[in-house]
Amino acid sequence: MPLSQTATTPRYAESPRQPRWPVLVGGGLLNVALGTYYAWSVFVPALEREFGWTRPQTSLVATIDMVMLASMFMVAGIVQDRIGPRTVATIGGLLFSLGLFLASFTQSLGMLYATWGVMVGAGLGFGYLAPITVGSKWFPDQSGLVNGLAIGIFAAGSGIFGPIAGIFVERVGWRTTFQLMAGLFFVFTMVGAYLLKNPPADFVPPAPAASTSPRRPRMYLDIPSSEVLKMPMFYVLWIAYALGTTAGTMVISQLVPFARSAGLGAREAGFAITIGAIGSASGRFFSGWLSDHLGRLSTLRAIIVLSMLATPLLYVERSSGIVLFYALLFVVYYCYGTQLSVYTALAGDFYGPKYLATNYGLLLLAWGFAGVLGPVIGSRVFAATGTYQWAFFGSAVLAAAALVNLIVVRPPESAPASEPTANARVRA
Numbered sequence: 207m208p209l210s211q212t213a214t215t216p217r218y219a220e221s222p223r224q225p226r227w228p229v230l231v232g233g234g235l236l237n238v239a240l241g242t243y244y245a246w247s248v249f250v251p252a253l254e255r256e257f258g259w260t261r262p263q264t265s266l267v268a269t270i271d272m273v274m275l276a277s278m279f280m281v282a283g284i285v286q287d288r289i290g291p292r293t294v295a296t297i298g299g300l301l302f303s304l305g306l307f308l309a310s311f312t313q314s315l316g317m318l319y320a321t322w323g324v325m326v327g328a329g330l331g332f333g334y335l336a337p338i339t340v341g342s343k344w345f346p347d348q349s350g351l352v353n354g355l356a357i358g359i360f361a362a363g364s365g366i367f368g369p370i371a372g373i374f375v376e377r378v379g380w381r382t383t384f385q386l387m388a389g390l391f392f393v394f395t396m397v398g399a400y401l402l403k404n405p406p407a408d409f410v411p412p413a414p415a416a417s418t419s420p421r422r423p424r425m426y427l428d429i430p431s432s433e434v435l436k437m438p439m440f441y442v443l444w445i446a447y448a449l450g451t452t453a454g455t456m457v458i459s460q461l462v463p464f465a466r467s468a469g470l471g472a473r474e475a476g477f478a479i480t481i482g483a484i485g486s487a488s489g490r491f492f493s494g495w496l497s498d499h500l501g502r503l504s505t506l507r508a509i510i511v512l513s514m515l516a517t518p519l520l521y522v523e524r525s526s527g528i529v530l531f532y533a534l535l536f537v538v539y540y541c542y543g544t545q546l547s548v549y550t551a552l553a554g555d556f557y558g559p560k561y562l563a564t565n566y567g568l569l570l571l572a573w574g575f576a577g578v579l580g581p582v583i584g585s586r587v588f589a590a591t592g593t594y595q596w597a598f599f600g601s602a603v604l605a606a607a608a609l610v611n612l613i614v615v616r617p618p619e620s621a622p623a624s625e626p627t628a629n630a631r632v633r634a
Contacts, residue, residue: 232401233337241363265585270323272577278331283563298333299395310384365483372476428558446611447572453601454542455580468524485536489543513541521598
């Protein structure tokens with residue numbers, strides 16, 4: 207079937223006719239709350255002590271969250287055009303906050319999985335979509351920057367609230383902490399959702415500024431999801447995404463218990479979440495910009511090599527001092543965050559901006575798969591051996607397999623060969 211082409215959005219002058227900043231504030235409030243789910247490992251020791259649950263059992267919560275996020279992201283992308291981004295974001299905030307509140311009454315694993323797992327995860331999927339797509343519509347002149355900002359703030363949420371939650375767990379218990387977080391994040395997400403709306407029909411973005419670049423505009427091939435699924439290279443890319451992010455999901459799901467086993471105290475282990483969040487957010491910001499200059503695939507290949515080295519080294523040097531521990535942890539999270547940012551842009555480069563919500567939704571399922579594989583590797587290997595050694599080294603092997611896929615993957619054959627992938631800009 208014929209594929210439509212759209213030129214890249216030109217650079218715009220700084221003369222907006224309508225205020226656009228409320229969208230950034232709304233997306234920031236929503237994402238800083240939702241991103242706190244990355245701090246799940248803060249609660250793991252307290253829950254295991256009270257109920258006698260095993261590491262594989264508690265790690266399954268993070269797995270359910272990631273699978274639900276990836277799957278509900280696609281659902282939200284399908285319904286958003288019908289019900290609007292404000293409603294989608296409101297649904298996400300309600301599910302997320304209610305899931306946290308109900309989790310405070312947990313008496314069984316099943317209830318924990320249903321609340322912090324299914325409900326929180328569904329809220330994440332609905333809430334994660336709106337800031338990215340709405341921001342791109344209000345800021346066509348800076349869509350790449352706005353998307354990176356939204357994704358980066360999402361990563362920063364756990365760094366802000368994770369250590370605070372750890373202190374509250376020690377002082378008032380995990381149940382009260384869940385309830386306090388639910389109340390605070392309900393306010394954050396409702397205010398954020400209210401500020402998220404599409405531009406009005408008569409919205410006119412700032413006038414394009416004169417471009418001095420000799421390059422002609424990038425021509426996208428807008429490929430429907432039904433056609434993308436017929437492309438073998440999509441599955442090569444999907445597997446690379448899944449295997450490449452496994453190291454990050456494994457470390458995230460086990461971070462606090464791993465840090466404690468390395469000799470860090472409760473507060474130092476809690477602060478490790480902040481270090482990881484800074485690393486992940488930095489990767490999403492900086493590597494997104496870097497991929498504009500070096501190319502998406504080149505950036506991903508380099509980051510995967512770095513992940514292959516840093517992940518096992520984090521285990522080997524875990525007891526060599528807190529500074530080195532934090533530094534290596536930062537690198538591991540940086541590599542993880544980079545992939546979430548650059549793969550978003552790569553989906554737009556390969557398959558065009560028109561169907562980005564559903565095409566990237568399909569690709570994001572690979573990250574959901576990593577959300578299953580990483581925590582399973584970390585928890586089961588620890589339960590079987592009493593050590594994380596083979597989990598960390600095994601993640602490096604999976605990253606090597608991802609690198610092979612990224613070496614062989616190629617853009618769709620119908621894409622113009624003369625246009626370098628690095629010059630593309632993603633629009634939602």
